[in-house]
Amino acid sequence: MAFLLRIAALAILAPSVRLQAIQDSRCYLMNGGAVESFFISEDTPVGSVIGTLSVNGDPSPSGDISLSVQERDAALRIPAGSKNLTLARALDREQRAGPASLYVNVRCDRRGTTDPSFIIPVSVRVWDVNDNAPEWIGAPFEARVSELASVGSRVLAAPARDADQPGPHATVHYVVLPGPHSEFIGFANELDSTLVVKKPLDYERVRNFTLTLRAQDAGTPPRYSDTQLTVRVLDADDQNPKFTHDHYTALVPDDVQEGTILKTSPGPISAADQDVGINAPLYYAVASEAGSSAALVRVERESGRVAAAAALRDADLPATIVIKATQVDNADRYALAALELSRAAPRRVRFLRRAFAARVREDAAPGALLLALHTAPPQAPLQFYVSDKSFLDKFAINSAGEVLLKKSLDYETTDSYNYQVMVTDGVSNDTATVNITVLNVNEWEPRFRFPHYEFQLDTDAMEDEDSDVAASGLGAVGRLEVHDGDRADSVSLTLRGTHAPLFYINDSGEMFLRREALATMNSSVLHVVATAVDSGDPPRQTSVPVSVRVVGRGWGALGGARGGGGTRGAALGALGAALALLALLVLALLLYICRRRRRRSKNGSASALTLPPEKPPSAVGVGSVGSTGGTRNAVSAGEAVGSGEGGGARGLSAKRVGGRQHHPGRLHRQPGPRRQWCASE
Structure with missing residues (x-):
């Protein structure tokens, strides 16, 4: 009996034990693990939710568990009634403004029980972000370099350090920013802070200059910092x-x-x-x-x-x-x-040189002093003569022997002048040569023959596999004619614009369409801008718009075969199908109208020729189609008259309706388009 009572007690307690086991799992993690791990960026704002604990229980005010962070002043906290982990302090992967990682213990208490608390370890790993720019060490920099320093000679080291974690965010790239004299000094390698001589220095030309150095990391977007380098050139004994x-x-x-x-x-x-x-x-x-x-x-x-x-x-x-x-x-x-x-006596005048030379720019202003013809002894008055009177058209010589520019020069017309000059004091004389070289100045910008070029290209030639154009992969479009008034200048041509990659142009101005461009063309009119740049110093340039109209079946066919004309082919196919369907609908409608008219015509004739039995046959009428104006008319066929003198049956008589002669008992065809579709009964 006692044994049976024990069994009954166990049976009664079994459900409560099982329920207790289920309640005990409410502080367990749903994924079956023992630790929660999270990853966040170091620039996550304070107060952000970095993750949610995956515990089984409900921490709400009416729930069955309560959650709290066990450590005091922890960088993470859990709001009351929530499973969310909230950032309480700023993070810093470099551990300057905050911790680089977090590890806290979350305490889980099961409400309604006296069971001990359950501890859930939480690990937070911090990702590095590019939040630090490189910092120069020892900036600003100053260097003293001899003018005899050879190219490649070390100037100094200008290092920079990035506080970010090792990787792209901390990899520093060095560069000297473009500016005055930046061609003289540069970094040996963009990853090396060593500055070297890039171009020979000359104290007599440049004695000191300042460069801007930039250190930039490889982050996205990159961060950088600039500093100044002052270079002082030291004079060397390199001149006599x-x-x-x-x-x-x-x-x-x-x-x-x-x-x-x-x-x-x-x-x-x-x-x-x-x-x-x-x-x-x-x-x-x-x-x-x-x-x-x-x-x-x-x-x-x-x-x-x-x-x-x-x-x-x-x-x-x-x-x-x-x-x-x-x-x-x-x-x-x-x-x-x-x-x-x-x-000292006799006094004889003579030139101090046998040959005098001068170099003058073609844009020199009239009145400019070109050179002085020094004589010995420098006595006055002296007279000067030249071997060619044409000298006096451009130049003049005063009594002091100074050669002056009289009229403007033009390099494109004459680039040098050579004359023989004689000096005399009235007693003696001497001769020398004068050579004046004209220096070219870039006075003219390139000029196109037309302000706007329009070409038409037939792509059938490009589609023909046997043609020379198809073999070269280029389709000749046309030629742009450009001229530069400066004699020594050469002109180069380039194309700009959305459609520029579709074309090729050479320095002769010949413009071609690339064969592979047909597969990507989506317009029959292509627009580019042609720019001509001369070789003068400084260079000059001119631009003109160019329009190319592509015609022929070639570009549509080739474009469709390569996917460029697929959309157009589909649109044309859809339009053709729609037109065919519309034609079928019109034909069906016309057949329906004709059948209805035939049926009405038959019904009308039968009703007109059949007399009702309850009424005497007083009149017989036939319905007919009206006149050409479209009005339906009733045609009287005659009427029967009762017996009497002079009486008799009045026969069916013809009646003119709408200008046409209609006969009773017959339905006439109507003129116009209906005659083609509806047959007369």
């Missing part, structure tokens, strides 16, 4: 000294004494170091190239003044002496000048 004049003259008096300082022309003998930054001191001497004439004079070492030696008094003049100016710190750097000595 230079005399103020290449040729000097001095007049020797007949009573010259030893030690007499000779007056030189066109000025005192002087030279200077062309290395401006160094400006080394010089010393003067008679060069060994002077030969036996070196004993005629003495040159002061510091000043360069020339004093007569004892041998000069009885010397056979004229004589030429070579003066040498040498750097004190470098004997390999020196310059030479010629000093011509001549007697």
